Amino acid sequence: MKFTNFICFNYKISNFSLISISVNISTIKNGIVTMFRKFNLILCFTFGLFCISCTTESIDICDYKNDPISYDCIQGIFDMNCVECHNISGAQKPYLDAGISYQNIVDKDVEWNEYKYIYPEYPYLSHIFLAISNSNLDENWFMPKNRPKLSQDKIDYMEAWINAGAPLN
DSSP states (O other), rough: OOSEEEEEEEEOSSSSSSEEEEEHHHHHHHHHHHHHHHHHHHHHHHHHHHHOOOOOOOSOOOOOOOOTHHHHHHOOOOOOOOOOTTTSSSSSSSSTTTTTHHHHBOOBOOSSSBBBBTTTTTTOOOOOOOOHHOOOOOOOSSSSSSOOOHHHHHHHHHHHHHHHHHOOO
């Protein structure tokens, strides 16, 4: 038995004419394979763009220059810059995890010095503010440790929050 790569179709258009169409099967197969390769290429390219557009970096939830004072924005600063080390499962106090940070820092004494972590209405007597603003020349105080300094907008926002009495709102 001999196989052919062609399929023939005969169509009767009228009583007097007959059209015969031959189709090369390998041409169809190659066209389908090419179409799937192009589809896979487009799919991979699209997925690649999606992956590139996603980021693992945190995104600020607040506009620290213009937003009203809110502890949610203060927690955003902690989440992006502090919780990596100052978390409940870590050894570095104070613990700044969401949901427990406020109770751990506002009007709480620092165990190793005369300051409070956050002394409401007194940013320059607040250990955390001094650490992030680098107001004290002792490099052991500067936070975040081994990371870039916080933006001035975030430092100013923290100062304004403390000056406002460190409200939980």
